[in-house]
Amino acid sequence: MNDYVLWFHEIDEPEVVGGKNASLARLTKLGLPVPDGFAVTSHAYESFVRANNLSEFIQDQLSGDLQDTRLLDGVSKNIRERFLAATFPNDIRDVIISNYEKLRNISELGCAVRSSATAEDMPTASFAGQQDTFLNVMGEEELLQRIKECFSSAYTSRAIVYRKEKGFSDVKMSVGVQKLVNSMKSGVMFTVEPNSGNENILIIDSSYGLGELIVSGRVVPDQYTLFKLTGQMI
Numbered sequence: 001m002n003d004y005v006l007w008f009h010e011i012d013e014p015e016v017v018g019g020k021n022a023s024l025a026r027l028t029k030l031g032l033p034v035p036d037g038f039a040v041t042s043h044a045y046e047s048f049v050r051a052n053n054l055s056e057f058i059q060d061q062l063s064g065d066l067q068d069t070r071l072l073d074g075v076s077k078n079i080r081e082r083f084l085a086a087t088f089p090n091d092i093r094d095v096i097i098s099n100y101e102k103l104r105n106i107s108e109l110g111c112a113v114r115s116s117a118t119a120e121d122m123p124t125a126s127f128a129g130q131q132d133t134f135l136n137v138m139g140e141e142e143l144l145q146r147i148k149e150c151f152s153s154a155y156t157s158r159a160i161v162y163r164k165e166k167g168f169s170d171v172k173m174s175v176g177v178q179k180l181v182n183s184m185k186s187g188v189m190f191t192v193e194p195n196s197g198n199e200n201i202l203i204i205d206s207s208y209g210l211g212e213l214i215v216s217g218r219v220v221p222d223q224y225t226l227f228k229l230t231g232q233m234i
Helices: 018-029 042-051 054-061 069-085 090-106 140-155 157-166
Strands: 005-007 037-040 111-117 133-137 173-179 185-190 201-208 222-227
Touching: 005 090, 018 037, 018 111, 018 173, 037 090, 037 111, 042 054, 042 090, 042 173, 054 069, 069 140, 069 157, 090 111, 090 140, 090 173, 111 140, 133 140, 140 157, 140 173
Parallel strands: none
Antiparallel strands: 005 037, 037 173, 111 133, 111 173, 185 201, 201 222
8 A cells, every 4th residue: 555645445544634535435435425536645745845845945934924914825825836836756646647547447527636634624623615626627737736736725824824723833735536526416415503503404505516616605505404304394
């Protein structure tokens, strides 16, 4: 087993694949219909950062007064540009591409490339929506570029501030590369009513097209409220 890529069914160490990929792995092992995919692990992220001498640059950038919004945005821009200008070591590049070819053989559709931070979905903090996701990714070069963009999204302005507020000194990034479901309709389900905390109520937000449209707030979804035990519409 290599340190850089793990398919969802191979994941036994959630800490190296981040919250999102760990959840997908659990669902896969339960036999639920999760689209096939793999995680580019935090080991790959660390090796990428080390090979491109990014750590010292990041620490230097983050050492200033980040209370100033304009300064913070400039720091974020500088770090992200340095990530995008960096190159993958050959061993990481080769293993990502070889596994991408296996995924491409499963489906001719594009893939989803999804950030999965190691501090995501914790009891006291949630990084959901703070890092990047890309859909309809086609081809090796676009895939590698999107993975770098996911790596760099650990340093969006909002992610930097949130980590500081929550007392996280560092976060490592994993990336999920997953078969894209070309859905006619998509939805997001809340198994507890989010405003009141009522555990007997389900809330479903749904829309035509890909689920990312709902998650990113680009559409106003239809909303359904149901009793959890009976499925009766409220």
